[in-house]
Amino acid sequence: MKSKRPSIKDIASYINVSVTTVSFVLNGKGPEMRISEEVIQKILNYAKEINYTPNQLAQSLRTGKSNVIVFMVEDISNPFFARLARIIEVTAYKKGYKVIFCSNENDDRHTEELLQVFRDQKVTGYIIIPSAGAKKQIMALLEEDVPMILFDRYFPELETNYVVIDNGNATYKATRHLIGNGYRNIGFVTIASKQTQMMDRLKGYNKAVKEAKLQSRVLELPFVKASEGEGLMRHFFEANPELDAVFFATNYLTQRGLLVMREYLPGKLNEWGIMTFDDNEFFRIHTPSISAVAQPLEEIGNKLMEIMLELLKHNEKRTVHQVVLKSELKVRDSSKAKDANSI
Amino acid sequence: MKSKRPSIKDIASYINVSVTTVSFVLNGKGPEMRISEEVIQKILNYAKEINYTPNQLAQSLRTGKSNVIVFMVEDISNPFFARLARIIEVTAYKKGYKVIFCSNENDDRHTEELLQVFRDQKVTGYIIIPSAGAKKQIMALLEEDVPMILFDRYFPELETNYVVIDNGNATYKATRHLIGNGYRNIGFVTIASKQTQMMDRLKGYNKAVKEAKLQSRVLELPFVKASEGEGLMRHFFEANPELDAVFFATNYLTQRGLLVMREYLPGKLNEWGIMTFDDNEFFRIHTPSISAVAQPLEEIGNKLMEIMLELLKHNEKRTVHQVVLKSELKVRDSSKAKDANSI
């Protein structure tokens, strides 16, 4: 019952031609190789009839290409990445590629280990959020000349393909929105990081604040355990009693921050202006609903795959694809002028 | 520069033995095959020295095993699945397996298509949340006798491995908890589904309610678009003004439900008892914080991989692994007796 799946050989012997011929035909090289129309048709028909699909392992072994795309993010359980993964998945499968997801935990060694594994697998393409110090590994990949796209962040010194968003401008605008709604002492909570996306966000905030002649109040959390981060946030909030708004630079920080606020400064939850980077379904549900800079997930995912497919088709390294997408400010309750309420 | 990665052949010619010998040694069959200790050591040393790793494609082609584990869920962007994915990922990579994630959208055709793709790939093992009508496909896999574990739900009629949680009991207890805190008219919002996990939850609720001689008030949402679901929920809430608590049977429903409540019955948010199945970071952050039945994610993930590795080692189909894990009730503000507040 468990009949082996048909191979090229089966087709060959049935039609009474060589496997070479069959291979040519199935790869569309029939005409080019001057295989007669008659034979071509016979092969194609029979292949369809027995529902032939090539053994990808064999194909990969021979060609050195595996039809596997690696999608490496910081942490696949982060909703932002998970949703992106979903979008990537759909297009990839449609085009006959499989996707391997993995999380590098923003750790360079981990990144390196994973890449090592994949190198052995002749992975066809990489979509990567590089960890902070992964420049070396990315350069190595560049040298290997395998299709690769960075996203979320990139190394300005490297000529890589990338898809990012306008972090600076988005943060600038969101900060201005807060200012426009009457907030004057806006805290900015971010993590200490030299990575492009975080630097740009900080710059955007500072620009808006300076333009408005307001004071910049930044808390740069060292990359620490959640619990410690909460302590530092609390201290920051309490040490700056004049704060009337806070801007969290990533969704992760917002989660922490909201908890801290509810715990220690419950009154401020509805009083302060609150803004976050990276939207999330729960920010809509939260009371008050949280205003957010929303990354255009669909667009990012589609763009990534568009570029990837392009790279896979004709790997012309002449053109580097560098895309910056616009993000959208979702204005919700948390950033509206509170005058009405503050009776 | 781009030196080819070493193959078994390189080792063979360097040591001056046949590839057969090298293969035996590298597969630990040296002693068994009576390769001299001296040669074994030479091979192992050299292999380590040049940092040899086998070409998995070739290995897979030859052995018919691909070292790829498929992890199929409803929707990888659902936080519950994403977090589980993360846990699976860690163990799998540690053991030298790769994981391919995919989403079947709880759609049978989609499940079938995906499985078709994977069958061609000689996937080593499957961890699957089956879509409602995927019994046939699961049976087909069973026949192929490839390692497979279902989770979250299963088909009682099929003798498959599975890992699930005690849906019935957990819901029963959570409902009793609500009752114990003084709630008397508890609505149960679920989706119309004959799948084990949903049926069990409904049963658990009904049991608790009946035992307490309370009335069962169930809203079974047909599987519809979010927007329609919200309309139905709203109607349900308004048509049952005597409600004083609501139990959402999945995290997805809770999201919708909280939005509906905030929109149309804002007063009830702090008044009603609220309980949800599937915990989530945001339920902690929410005001009021939402009580939840938390699935033991770590345990589920670990158990799945434990069984999978077991199956991969000695595929003895004699024993079927069927595991039911306990879930934990996280009591938060939303289910505490509200008497104090209702001045």
Place this chain on the structure above:
DNA sequence: CTTTTTTGCTAAAACGATTTAGGAATCACG
């Protein structure tokens, strides 16, 4: 000193494709 057994290894086929180099017929042309 044969014969048998054990030791220590290897040749070659196989997995299922792709691709290079070329061969046999047929045809065209002078």
Place this chain on the structure above:
DNA sequence: CGTGATTCCTAAATCGTTTTAGCAAAAAAG
């Protein structure tokens, strides 16, 4: 008719492993 071009196809190598079957030399047994 001889030569060259064209048409249509194929043999065989290759990718990097695993595995079966077996061989030569040394050791043990008789």
